[in-house]
Amino acid sequence: MVDIYQTLAIIAILLFLKVILHKIIKRVAQLSDIDKMRTKLIIKYINGTLIMLGTIAISFTWGADFKELGLFLSSAFAIIGVALFAQWSILSNITAGVVLFFSFPFKIGDRIRIQDKDFPTEALIEDIKAFHIHLRTDDGELITYPNNLLLQKGVSLISKRNEDDEKSH
The missing domain is CATH 2.30.30.520 (SH3 type barrels.)
Known part of the structure; x- marks a missing residue:
């Protein structure tokens, strides 16, 4: 029963963070007069990050062993790293797109x-x-x-x- 309450607390925290981050991003976009499509794209990146963090946090709540999770994540990142090695520029362009959203004058x-x-x-x-x-x-x-x-x-x-x-x- 405690696991359910912890899971609900994690979901509530993530939803709270989502609302706050969306407001901050929209405010920055409004103040900087940034295109709505770019704003939606950054919000999509934030949502994906929050989902990954939530999945990891809930996995620990339900008793996932850190060693097992570490083995799984390291294997997954190794496969993704090999697959994207030739495409590193895609990741750098996505990261640059996020940086440019907040700082491009x-x-x-x-x-x-x-x-x-x-x-x-x-x-x-x-x-x-x-x-x-x-x-x-x-x-x-x-x-x-x-x-x-x-x-x-x-x-x-x-x-x-x-x-x-x-x-x-």
Whole structure:
């Protein structure tokens, strides 16, 4: 019976954390004028993390042995690690997407210059996705630029989007 109460307490705590984190993320998105689709994506990442934490916590509550759970998790991570070894950039782009959500000073509609000696780029930000950013050059060329490179390269703001044009649409 104690296990049921502990499980209910864990679920209640996770639901409380979910509500609080969702409010914080939505508030940050509102204050920073971040696109709703990006906000939903970050909320999806938070939900997945909370589900994993909840599963682990409930497993311990119901008597899962740490050694057995450790063996299972290490085996699972070894398989996932081998499977994703060639795709490490996917994980780094997802992580960069989360970092950019909270700290990227540029918005959709801004004109930026990426300081890359091999591939200098000046373009308009059309969209910011989980893995990459869409940039439109003056020639009309669409460039898909990985999020993790935005964290590695210098980015200069050329011009902000025209907020008056945005409001009239």
